[in-house]
């Protein structure tokens with residue numbers, strides 16, 4: 001491992017294999033010891049930190065991107081956990097993980113929280129989580145729910161496929177594993193839909209105390225800063241190095257708390273844009289912070305009149321043994337920027353420009369005969385892709401922008417395909433355009449309508465799901481229509 005960090009020039013190709021082997025061996029030995037627990041949670045007081053194990057995991061030469069010695073690891077863990085005990089936020093899933101003695105219920109409670117927290121802020125999730133757990137307090141209850149009920153409960157959280165996978169996973173555990181949740185990260189990842197490497201490790205460590213590290217966005221930021229990892233943090237090399245660090249660092253006595261403490265630190269102290277280094281419990285272990293201090297000292301010396309010859313004009317951050325070729329250091333073409341300070345880390349690849357998509361959408365309404373209630377015609381989206389399985393107004397994805405006349409023909413063909421000859425194209429009217437932002441795609445949606453009340457419009461989606469920019473709706477039959485009015489709850493059954 002060490003050799004890799006110190007002689008990357010001609011050994012890049014074997015880096016991944018060695019990191020992977022190291023991690024597999026480390027995780028395997030930990031899992032073996034965990035199996036002996038026979039699914040019981042050991043009292044923390046009965047276990048002691050094992051320095052021998054820490055030492056064996058350490059690289060032997062280059063320590064620039066990792067830890068100097070077992071003592072440093074122990075000190076890092078102790079400082080972080082002590083800070084966490086005093087500063088952690090009280091969150092409903094944390095209370096459940098601590099108080100629930102039934103392992104299946106505890107695993108389920110952590111699993112739900114981890115899935116909801118993917119791509120979503122803690123503050124937003126709390127309410128959804130409480131309502132979800134009130135309605136489906138265990139796996140079996142969730143397994144009996146319908147997908148519509150799940151989607152309804154998930155409504156507003158976004159990325160609906162998460163709720164769908166959670167539902168599928170609960171049904172699988174209920175029917176195939178007799179309600180017994182897989183206990184290890186390896187099994188969780190292998191057996192449950194929607195559970196990736198991070199989620200599996202988080203559930204296993206928090207709910208079942210498996211000694212395994214986690215790497216999410218917050219942990220990536222903390223580790224990249226603490227160990228001056230400045231290469232693209234999404235690259236496979238950096239990803240594996242971060243997992244190795246996380247697995248080396250994780251506390252042997254309180255793995256779940258340690259992992260939550262790392263994430264808490266990233267979320268509340270080592271934040272992306274305003275890190276609070278003065279309050280950081282692991283400041284003494286942080287290379288990025290040390291570099292900032294070093295720079296400040298250099299500036300002070302300059303101001304005090306030291307000769308320029310005594311001071312290098314650029315900070316000496318290349319202490320890594322990689323000789324300028326280390327794949328974990330800041331790239332030579334994008335070196336340390338003084339103004340950024342610790343925010344020089346992590347580095348991400350340049351974002352691709354958002355993809356623009358154009359979609360024609362048609363709102364078909366009718367009045368119910370007996371009570372004059374307005375009903376809407378909805379269709380279900382395919383089971384995969386954007387908004388998989390959700391209900392929507394009939395729509396057609398356009399390859400290119402087309403003129404309004406052609407739009408009518410296209411949407412009319414789609415309506416005929418869906419509803420037969422219940423519609424005529426003379427009923428269609430264009431009512432405007434909506435621009436919508438999605439994190440992973442961009443869509444421009446044209447809306448056309450058919451029915452007693454004819455409503456037509458268009459919608460554009462782009463980049464991030466940050467809300468909608470709406471163009472002024474057009475006048476239709478003397479009445480100004482809002483696109484939002486299409487989304488009011490009404491009858492959702494097809495005509």
Ligand code: SF4
Nearest residue numbers: 270277280286289342
């Ligand atoms: Fe992050 Fe600053 Fe702490 Fe380093 S010292 S880990 S940059 S908050």
